Amino acid sequence: MDILAEARKVLEIEATSIKEVCDKLGAAFEEAIELLFGCRGKVVISGLGKSGLVGRKIASTLASTGTPAVFLHPAEGAHGDLGVLARGDVAVLISNSGETEELVKIISSIKRVGIKIMALVGNPESTLARDADIFIDVGVSSEACPDNLVPTASTTALLSVGDALAVVLLKKRGFEKEDFACLHPGGAIGRRLLLRVSDIMHTGEANPQVADSAKMQAAIVEMTSKGLGAVSVVDEAGVLKGVITDGDLRRSLNHYGGGLLEKPVIEVMTCEPVTIKGDRLAVEAVQLMENRPSQISVLPVIDANRRVIGLLRLHDLLQAGVI
Numbered sequence: 001m002d003i004l005a006e007a008r009k010v011l012e013i014e015a016t017s018i019k020e021v022c023d024k025l026g027a028a029f030e031e032a033i034e035l036l037f038g039c040r041g042k043v044v045i046s047g048l049g050k051s052g053l054v055g056r057k058i059a060s061t062l063a064s065t066g067t068p069a070v071f072l073h074p075a076e077g078a079h080g081d082l083g084v085l086a087r088g089d090v091a092v093l094i095s096n097s098g099e100t101e102e103l104v105k106i107i108s109s110i111k112r113v114g115i116k117i118m119a120l121v122g123n124p125e126s127t128l129a130r131d132a133d134i135f136i137d138v139g140v141s142s143e144a145c146p147d148n149l150v151p152t153a154s155t156t157a158l159l160s161v162g163d164a165l166a167v168v169l170l171k172k173r174g175f176e177k178e179d180f181a182c183l184h185p186g187g188a189i190g191r192r193l194l195l196r197v198s199d200i201m202h203t204g205e206a207n208p209q210v211a212d213s214a215k216m217q218a219a220i221v222e223m224t225s226k227g228l229g230a231v232s233v234v235d236e237a238g239v240l241k242g243v244i245t246d247g248d249l250r251r252s253l254n255h256y257g258g259g260l261l262e263k264p265v266i267e268v269m270t271c272e273p274v275t276i277k278g279d280r281l282a283v284e285a286v287q288l289m290e291n292r293p294s295q296i297s298v299l300p301v302i303d304a305n306r307r308v309i310g311l312l313r314l315h316d317l318l319q320a321g322v323i
Contacts, residue, residue: 035090045058045092046073051094053155072085093117118135122138122140195320196278197279207311238307240275286323
């Protein structure tokens with residue numbers, strides 16, 4: 001057996017199945033989007049076996065993109081869990097055959113509650129397709145397994161249609177990355193989209209600053225006591241004039257030798273350093289630091305009047321999980 005050839009054959013069959021379903025999309029899909037968009041309750045998705053597993057994923061994707069959705073096991077539904085349904089909900093029933101007994105049994109109960117039924121079905125002539133208010137044909141010509149039995153291409157096509165529903169809905173809702181981040185506050189996505197510079201910068205007594213009239217001895221003492229590897233140079237109003245980093249200090253020591261301590265800070269500082277505002281996303285700070293001809297590792301944080309309000313290091317971004 002040619003392993004790679006067999007693997008490619010499976011992928012080609014599954015890719016073809018997605019194309020088949022894509023070509024069949026029509027008015028029913030548009031009606032389904034309008035039904036889900038107009039839902040004032042939640043979307044309740046139900047399916048059995050492999051269809052149920054895909055249904056769980058579709059419910060999760062919808063919920064994470066602005067459409068409240070839950071999964072209901074049809075067998076549990078027939079034994080009391082249909083109580084999760086309420087007026088204003090939409091039921092989405094999934095079955096390749098359209099004759100799944102557990103689903104067919106609960107259709108009348110769902111309708112009795114006054115809930116619209118949308119079906120994702122592989123057989124347009126089936127009971128489920130006939131009894132649903134809207135049905136989308138997700139049938140494929142063949143599975144990827146040799147005996148055309150194991151749900152493979154059919155579940156791939158079904159999953160793709162679920163993704164299409166979720167993505168079209170999020171666009172129709174105007175769902176933005178900030179909305180997505182709010183629903184994912186605990187993960188890397190949330191940190192990158194929600195965390196702002198002001199959340200992690202060093203402020204107040206922890207923010208190293210020195211007056212622009214000071215000598216380097218004072219700057220070195222301030223840098224050493226705060227331990228952040230840099231100090232902002234400010235005027236009497238707190239407006240940023242420059243910054244001195246550990247790198248500047250080493251280069252200046254090599255140049256001035258023992259006379260460095262008495263040098264004015266304005267002779268050593270980097271004028272017009274790269275800065276950032278406190279309300280900017282932390283991920284923007286990463287981009288500022290990395291997208292430079294020579295990478296920098298510290299940013300003075302300023303307000304609208306260029307007054308220094310904090311200091312941010314690359315290490316702080318790393319600790320916060322932004323990088």
